[in-house]
Amino acid sequence: MDEKRTVKTSKMLSRILRHDPGRVGLSLGEGGWVPVDTLLAALGGRGNRLTRAELDHVVETNNKKRFAYSSDGLRIRASQGHSVVVDLGLAAAEPPAVLFHGTADRSLPAILAEGLRPMSRQDVHLSAEVATALNVGGRHGRPVVLRVDAAGLAAAGHEFRVSDNGVWLTSAVPPGYLSRHDAV
Template sequence: MEDIRFCPEHGYYRGERCDRCNHKGELILDKVKVEKLGRFISGILRHFPDRFGLEMDENGWVDFEKLSKVVSRKYRWANKWLIKAIVYSDKKGRYELSDGKIRARYGHSVDVKLNDYEEAENDVLYYGTSEEEAHRLLEIGIKPVNQKFVHLSTTIDKGIEVALLRTDEPIILMVDAKKARTAGIKFLKANNHIVLSEEIPPEFIKIIEIEKEE
């Protein structure tokens, strides 16, 4: 986790210096508060809006001002500007702000449809996992686990990055999204690195070899 700072020219960023101009901006949130606030916001927007009386529409949007009030009650030092700092500095594109509303772009366990997402046009997608899990998925397919959608990576490198969170020996499954799409499976673009989908049957999945560094 990194601190959030503000660059006068390029806005909020994470780390010591702005990666666009190398300016060391004003400290906005230290990394401890970034983690606390980020976890709370993502928890509400992905898993438990009802717990705090927030209404979420079928596309995952909640009212930004109402969320800000909930956050301020939880953390007295927090306000809507710090929420925006979390959103705009997030390198993984977890959140979206528009027309007075906010949502998580992916990771939902609550029932959302995300009908306003752009459909992904990738011919192939990737899923990083462990060796043991990979062989099981080749038999039963890839299904959402504790989430509404399957989360796929747009590149092999991103698939490896995800898999390394769970195993030191990543295995990459390739999904033939082009064929799956013709079979009626819908793919939604969450951001440039993540695509969401329904369950992927095993006939559209295969293991690919990863070149290992010597």
């Protein structure tokens, strides 16, 4: 599978498994899981033929580890980032003292005034590494990295969870827990 097709397939799977499973006649099961055979059949029925080996390649090579197989390998789901309601069953976790969020510079005034909100997703996405946040922010324009006082948020009662691919999730981050991380 060439790189262009891998990226195209990854984007299609993200759209289906995170945002619009009905697009191919699917519904997400508990925890956001879909049987692999059902997914492949649904894709094939819509003219997007994909083999299990090709799906394995996309899952294994996705640099953001957006997808995960169940322990038996029979089901697949998106690791996080859903705009449809899904309970991933992630347990509350103690975050590191500081987390980071990448955004575009044009969004900074609103974020510093209102805090971070999930927008069209279920959760705010945070990372443990500046480099990851910088990469995320760069997808939307000139990147800015925000430092999140995760320890302070946790002490104030905010719950954190961490997805299978290491993305930290929380419901919101009030502006008082944010500062600009200028070492970019």
